[in-house]
Amino acid sequence: xxxxxxxxxxxxxxxxxxxxxxxxxxxxxxxxxxxxxxxxxxxxxxxxxxxxxxxxxxxxxxxxxxxxxxxxxxxxxxxxxxxxxxxxxxxxxxxxxxxxxxxxxxxxxxxxxxxxxxxxxxxxxxxxxxxxxxxxxxxxxxxxxxxxxxxxxxxxxxxxxxxxxxxxxxxxxxxxxxxxxxxxxxxxxxxxxxxxxxxxxxxxxxxxxxxxxxxx
Amino acid sequence: xxxxxxxxxxxxxxxxxxxxxxxxxxxxxxxxxxxxxxxxxxxxxxxxxxxxxxxxxxxxxxxxxxxxxxxxxxxxxxxxxxxxxxxxxxxxxxxxxxxxxxxxxxxxxxxxxxxxxxxxxxxxxxxxxxxxxxxxxxxxxxxxxxxxxxxxxxxxxxxxxxxxxxxxxxxxxxxxxxxxxxxxxxxxxxxxxxxxxxxxxxxxxxxxxxxxxxxxxxxxxxxxxxxxxxxxxxxxxxxxxxxxxxxxxxxxxxxxxxxxxxxxxxxxxxxxxxxxxxxxxxxxxxxxxxxxxxxxxxxxxxxxxxxxxxxxxxxxxxxxxxxxxxxxxxxxxxxxxxxxxxxxxxxxxxxxxxxxxxxxxxxxxxxxxxxxxxxxxxxxxxxxxxxxxxxxxxxxxxxx
Ligand SMILES: Nc1ncnc2c1ncn2[C@@H]1O[C@H](COP(=O)(O)OP(=O)(O)O)[C@@H](O)[C@H]1O
Ligand SMILES: [Mg+2]
Numbered sequence: 001x002x003x004x005x006x007x008x009x010x011x012x013x014x015x016x017x018x019x020x021x022x023x024x025x026x027x028x029x030x031x032x033x034x035x036x037x038x039x040x041x042x043x044x045x046x047x048x049x050x051x052x053x054x055x056x057x058x059x060x061x062x063x064x065x066x067x068x069x070x071x072x073x074x075x076x077x078x079x080x081x082x083x084x085x086x087x088x089x090x091x092x093x094x095x096x097x098x099x100x101x102x103x104x105x106x107x108x109x110x111x112x113x114x115x116x117x118x119x120x121x122x123x124x125x126x127x128x129x130x131x132x133x134x135x136x137x138x139x140x141x142x143x144x145x146x147x148x149x150x151x152x153x154x155x156x157x158x159x160x161x162x163x164x165x166x167x168x169x170x171x172x173x174x175x176x177x178x179x180x181x182x183x184x185x186x187x188x189x190x191x192x193x194x195x196x197x198x199x200x201x202x203x204x205x206x207x208x209x210x211x212x213x214x215x216x
Numbered sequence: 217x218x219x220x221x222x223x224x225x226x227x228x229x230x231x232x233x234x235x236x237x238x239x240x241x242x243x244x245x246x247x248x249x250x251x252x253x254x255x256x257x258x259x260x261x262x263x264x265x266x267x268x269x270x271x272x273x274x275x276x277x278x279x280x281x282x283x284x285x286x287x288x289x290x291x292x293x294x295x296x297x298x299x300x301x302x303x304x305x306x307x308x309x310x311x312x313x314x315x316x317x318x319x320x321x322x323x324x325x326x327x328x329x330x331x332x333x334x335x336x337x338x339x340x341x342x343x344x345x346x347x348x349x350x351x352x353x354x355x356x357x358x359x360x361x362x363x364x365x366x367x368x369x370x371x372x373x374x375x376x377x378x379x380x381x382x383x384x385x386x387x388x389x390x391x392x393x394x395x396x397x398x399x400x401x402x403x404x405x406x407x408x409x410x411x412x413x414x415x416x417x418x419x420x421x422x423x424x425x426x427x428x429x430x431x432x433x434x435x436x437x438x439x440x441x442x443x444x445x446x447x448x449x450x451x452x453x454x455x456x457x458x459x460x461x462x463x464x465x466x467x468x469x470x471x472x473x474x475x476x477x478x479x480x481x482x483x484x485x486x487x488x489x490x491x492x493x494x495x496x497x498x499x500x501x502x503x504x505x506x507x508x509x510x511x512x513x514x515x516x517x518x519x520x521x522x523x524x525x526x527x528x529x530x531x532x533x534x535x536x537x538x539x540x541x542x543x544x545x546x547x548x549x550x551x552x553x554x555x556x557x558x559x560x561x562x563x564x565x566x567x568x569x570x571x572x573x574x575x576x577x578x579x580x581x582x583x584x585x586x587x588x589x590x591x592x593x594x595x596x597x598x599x600x601x602x603x604x605x606x607x608x609x610x611x612x613x614x615x616x
Contacts, residue, residue, distance in 0.1 A: 115302030117267055118374075119315050119364075120292035133306045209306045212348035 002179040009180075013168070017187050019082075020164035023157070024150040024195070026086045031093020031150075032143060038094065039101020040127055049102060056095040064088060064156045085157040092153065093146045100142030104135035137210055140203030147195040151188055165191070217243045218264060218372065218404065223273030225259050225429070233259040234429040237273070242421070243371075246398060246405045250415035251425030251432075252452065257408045259429070261374050264406065265294045277372065292316055295365030295373035295403075300381050301357040303349040309335070309360050310345035316368040327367075334363040339393055355386035362394070366401075375407045379414065391417060412453050416441065416460060424449050438464035462539035462575065467532070470541055470574050472555050472564040480506055481521070484514045495550035498525055503561040505531065505554045531556050532566060538578070541571045 006013070042052040067088040072079045075087065108131050116126040132139075155166030168184030171177070204211075218241040225234040234256040241247045249257040262268040263275055266287045275282050282290060303312050313334055314327035322330075332342045338359040349357055358378060365373055379387045379394075395418065398405065409415055415422050416437040424440060426432040426448045433445035441461040444450035453460070477499045478485055485496055496509045498520055507525030514524055529548040532540050532555040544553025545568040552565035 109302075109305075111298055111300055111302040112304060114267070115296070115298050116304070118265060118291055118296035118298065118302075120288045120290075120319050122288050130304060130306075134304075207306070209348045209350070212350045 001182060002177075005177075005179050006183060013183060013187070016163060016165050016167060017191065020151070020154055020166075020188070021191055021194075023082060023085050023154045023162075023164055024089070024147065024191070027089030027093055027150050027154075028143070028147045028195070030086065031090045031097060031146060032139075034090065035094045035097030035101050036132070038098045040105060042098055042102040043105040044123075053099045053102070056098045059091055059095040062091075064092070064153050065159060067091065068157055068160050080161055082157075082162050084160075085154065085162050089150050089153055093150060096146045096149070097139075097142055100146075101135070101139055104138035104142070105131055107138050108134045133206070136203060136207050140199055144196055144199050147199060148192045151192045151195060155184070155188065217241060217278060218406070219276045220260070220263075221274050221276075223260075223263060223270045223275060225256070225263065225268065226271045232429055234263070234270075237429070237431055239423060239431060239434060241404065241406060243278075243404045244402045245420040246407055246418055248415040248419035248422045249406065249408045249425060250410065250412055250419075250422055250452075252427065253410055255425040255427050256429030257410075257425055258376055260425070261376055261406055261408050264372075264374060265291045265296060267291075292319055292368060293370050293372070295368075295370040297358075297361045297365045297373065297375040297378040299377040300354075301349070301361035301378075303357055303360055303364070305349055308346050308348060309340075309352070312349065312360060313363045313367050315364055316370075320368060331363070331367065334367055335360075337366070337397070338363045355382045355390060358382060358390060362397075370403075372404045373406070375405065377408055377410070380409065380411070387414075394418065413460070416463065424452060426452075459539065459542075462542060463537045465538040465575075465578055467536050467538050467541045467566075467574065470538070470566060471570050472566055473552070473570075475552065475554075475562065475565040477503070477505075477562060478509065478520060481519055483517045484509065484511060484520055486516045492550070495526075495548075495552075497550075497554065497562060497565070499562055502559075504559075505556065505562045508549050510549070529554060531560075533560075534558055538571065538575055541566050542568075542575070545571050 038052060042049045068084055069079075071077070071084045071088055072081070075084070077084055112134065113126070113131065116130045121130065154164055155169060157164065158166030158170045165184045165188050168180040168187075172179070172181035172184070220237045220239040220241075223234060223237045224232070226232050237256075237260060249260060251257055259268055263270050264277075264282070266282055303309075304315070307315075310328045310331040311324075313331035314322075314324065317327040317330065318324055328345070332345050335342050335345060340356060340359050340363075344352065344356070344360075349360070352360065358381075361378065365375075379390050382390065391414065407415075407418060409418075419437050422433075422435065422437050422440050423431055424433045424445075432452075433440055433449045435443075435445075438461065440449065441453055441457045441464070444453055444457075450457075475497050476485075477497045480498055480500050487493070494511055496511055498506045498509050500506050506522075507527040508529070509520055509524055510526065514520070526549045530540070530544045530553070532544045532553055534557060536544075536555070541553055541555075544555070545551060545566055546553075548554065548565075550565075551568045553568075553571070554565055555563050557563050
């Protein structure tokens with residue numbers, strides 16, 4: 001470990017950390033927002049479940065580097081634009097979460113769904129105010145996987161020159177210099193743990209009922 | 217009034233759940249759909265609030281075809297109680313009850329305030345308002361389910377096996393309170409159960425469904441027990457139906473014999489034991505029966521304690537039927553059933569022989585008035601010739 005180097009580059013390392021965090025966070029959040037309605041469709045109209053989840057699975061097998069390279073051509077963005085990375089990772093997040101959301105909705109007891117209908121809920125309101133809140137524990141678990149996977153996938157974008165913690169890896173390799181690689185790994189790990197903690201806390205805060213135990 | 221005319225439901229897989237159902241459900245009364253599992257009761261119920269659409273036929277509520285009403289709007293005007301309550305696990309008890317009023321645009325504050333009132337109405341402490349459903353027992357959840365269905369004060373209530381998932385003691389309590397509540401509210405209630413006893417107890421009218429979604433019989437409970445329409449109904453109401461039908465026979469004219477009583481803690485009575493004198497009725501300070509004392513098992517003069525008593529015989533309270541009288545006599549070790557007044561004070565006993573004689577004297581083919589008013593005709597029992605009105609206070613040994 002070369003502490004001098006770290007000291008001299010601390011400003012840049014913080015910038016890379018922040019950049020990495022927002023790329024991964026944006027992809028995770030946008031992915032979740034897109035996956036919620038898609039998952040609801042896959043759950044509600046059963047026949048769409050196999051094609052949607054299969055398609056999602058196929059998307060997930062596309063190598064990330066290929067996606068980073070192809071997207072600018074499709075979207076008409078500049079190749080160095082970080083938006084490419086966000087969109088590519090959003091695709092992966094959606095691919096992962098469509099099935100999670102559909103399965104999470106399936107975990108809501110049928111009697112609860114039926115009683116929402118019987119009380120006079122319209123479908124969308126039932127979904128938003130009854131079914132999604134009850135699906136939060138399962139969705140939260142899937143979101144943890146997606147977030148951590150996004151943190152690690154963002155690094156690949158370094159090969160395209162989009163700046164984030166992954167840039168420390170490429171530089172370290174080029175210079176045959178261990179310190180930036182170690183810093184990159186540790187900070188990625190820290191970021192992954194941070195995301196995980198935030199999601200776990202958010203899940204807990206939004207499900208006080210899940211910890212309600214018989215009291216008397 | 218809810219009316220089914222020629223309603224059928226065939227599910228996409230070809231199952232005929234309801235076959236050509238025509239039925240008029242009177243307003244302000246409890247109509248019970250009863251039958252074995254899978255005979256189309258739930259399907260019929262859910263066609264009323266359009267959770268299931270009929271394949272053919274028309275359902276009207278107060279003359280309006282339900283298809284002309286926007287389904288969610290229709291449902292907000294019809295209370296629904298589901299088996300296992302179906303409460304929203306993520307909402308507090310108060311918010312669960314407030315569901316329909318909030319959907320109708322009442323402010324959450326106002327809806328919660330009313331929810332608290334409703335909690336009391338269904339016999340729950342208001343302190344439960346802020347609990348989550350998981351923190352309640354099955355019976356309490358079921359009460360909240362009823363409160364939720366009542367919250368918007370709908371004229372019609374649909375109840376699908378609401379008391380099936382609770383233990384028998386709680387079920388009986390819930391049934392009793394349900395009847396009391398209905399007496400106050402006078403809703404049009406359609407109640408689904410597979411339990412013929414529950415149907416007979418709660419129903420003003422009973423619709424017996426047979427396998428394949430056929431309506432086998434639609435009549436007042438006494439008629440279903442006494443004159444089953446066919447072999448299916450006869451088989452369904454079961455072997456005990458003769459005994460059950462006694463529920464509808466008032467015990468008018470059944471003699472209540474004078475029965476000496478002794479007080480709890482008093483000395484065991486002197487005099488001859490054995491035979492019909494072997495058992496002595498023991499009452500508490502207020503004259504309420506506590507149990508029967510086996511005089512052979514206690515020397516005269518010894519104080520009577522709880523451990524000497526045979527407990528738990530059923531009691532015949534005012535309004536009792538021949539079924540209750542028979543059960544009271546059969547469940548008493550002395551063979552004499554204890555009759556009590558409104559305050560629960562023992563007024564005498566009914567002998568098994570007298571109950572049997574009363575049953576024999578009844579015209580059992582005409583016990584129930586087919587026109588329907590079968591529950592009303594009760595008048596106080598007359599005392600047997602020569603018997604003074606119940607037990608003189610002195611006999612109880614109680615300085616009152
Ligand atoms: N959604 C459905 N699709 C196909 N068949 C169904 C469906 N719902 C109920 N059934 C069938 O219809 C019949 C009546 O069901 P149901 O109304 O639930 O009866 P019950 O409430 O009397 O037990 C049963 O044979 C049941 O299996
Ligand atoms: Mg059913």
